[in-house]
Amino acid sequence: MIEFAEAVLGRDDARLQAARQAIHDALGADAVVDSAGVAGLFNAIDRIADSTGAPLEADKAEMTAGLREEIGIDAFAAQKEALDADAAKTAAEKKS
Numbered sequence: 150m151i152e153f154a155e156a157v158l159g160r161d162d163a164r165l166q167a168a169r170q171a172i173h174d175a176l177g178a179d180a181v182v183d184s185a186g187v188a189g190l191f192n193a194i195d196r197i198a199d200s201t202g203a204p205l206e207a208d209k210a211e212m213t214a215g216l217r218e219e220i221g222i223d224a225f226a227a228q229k230e231a232l233d234a235d236a237a238k239t240a241a242e243k244k245s
Contacts, residue, residue, distance in 0.1 A: 150184060157188045 153168035172181050205213075217223050 153184050154188060157185075 150172065153165075153172055156165040156168040159165070169181050172184055
């Protein structure tokens with residue numbers, strides 16, 4: 150199952166096919182479907198949590214610090230705050 154989970158995230162179709170086949174051979178067709186469903190739901194739930202601004206757990210923050218710095222993702226929150234402040238100021242000015 151771990152091989153399947155890792156293969157789902159990759160781009161190696163042969164690896165994914167081999168992982169699916171291994172699950173099928175060991176557990177049957179229903180297990181392949183269930184495994185794909187779990188992988189898909191995890192991906193969706195993770196994206197929803199990220200989009201709502203759910204806080205990043207401390208261990209994940211530590212593990213991803215270098216990547217986040219490299220791609221500049223930490224600046225997104227500051228940019229959003231600046232845009233929100235500007236929008237609030239504009240709205241207040243329109244009311245007066």
